[in-house]
Amino acid sequence: MTMLAGFFGLVVGAHYIDIAGSSDKYLPYFPGMNRSAIRAVGVLAVLAGVAVGVYMSLVYSIWFLIFVVLGGFFALFYPIEKPKWLHTYAGFGVAWGFMPVLASYYIQALRIDLVGLALAVFLGITVVEMHHMAVLTNEKEYATETNKNARLLLKIHRAAAYAIGLILLISRLI
Template identity: 30%
Template structure:
């Protein structure tokens, strides 16, 4: 979803630079898809999202390498083309640690901050990567994607709790888990298809 958010933000720009579309998607794939998830596995006070598949040293290595690579790519574009991207990079850098490692007693590990950092900001990042500025329209679209992210995380938490119960669920809880799963799949696929559709629109426009 987050990679799709960057694409959605990118294609809203009047003039599209395809190398920057690929770059911002790659940055978020590394930073969030690998780095943030590795940190989440390190910082989670509840059940670890990746279980015991990776040790602490491996997780720190994954997080460090992926985040370093993401920021190196971002730095190239910030220095050469889009200096204003640095503001989003700094805020996202804060949240990648504060949210996933649950700093400040988990104050930033909330559904609202999740929607802001992984829904709202990626759309802005995609647009800023293209234009080095913001617009009222992209802020409105970013807000809508943040709301989709909020629905996703609200459904994800009870779904994970029910799934952890395994075979001990009753019929009602099992039906509820299936409903949450359908919501999560629908939102995720909907956002991905939206991103692909807008991208195809710009390709053939």
């Protein structure tokens, strides 16, 4: 059910809202698209994901509502880049990696512990790495300095991800 909520909220909902609000990325490929209809489908998908999350909260743990509210907020507002802090590398890692993983861990274990936090941090860093890899595949569109900075940041993220993975492994042994 967690995957279903994430699929509706983040995969379908947030991406449809992003498509509707974007003039540079998608409009050239879909010049005749009905932005209002696309946005409405996105918002409805987010609401469907939130509804699944509310159901899970009522069945398993009312504390899960915290994750549902945060997830709905991220899915609705990340694509429109408001607030600005949400549309940063840290915001991307939290919204698309850390929070969904921690929510999934919580609903399975009904607790948050060091293992869950380490796993969530690890995946938060990993989604930022994946974002960088996507940016680097379009190298020709970016200046050399931007590529240099992106590669350095990618190395830092990779090192941090390995460190968190090691912490996760050690925490299981303790």
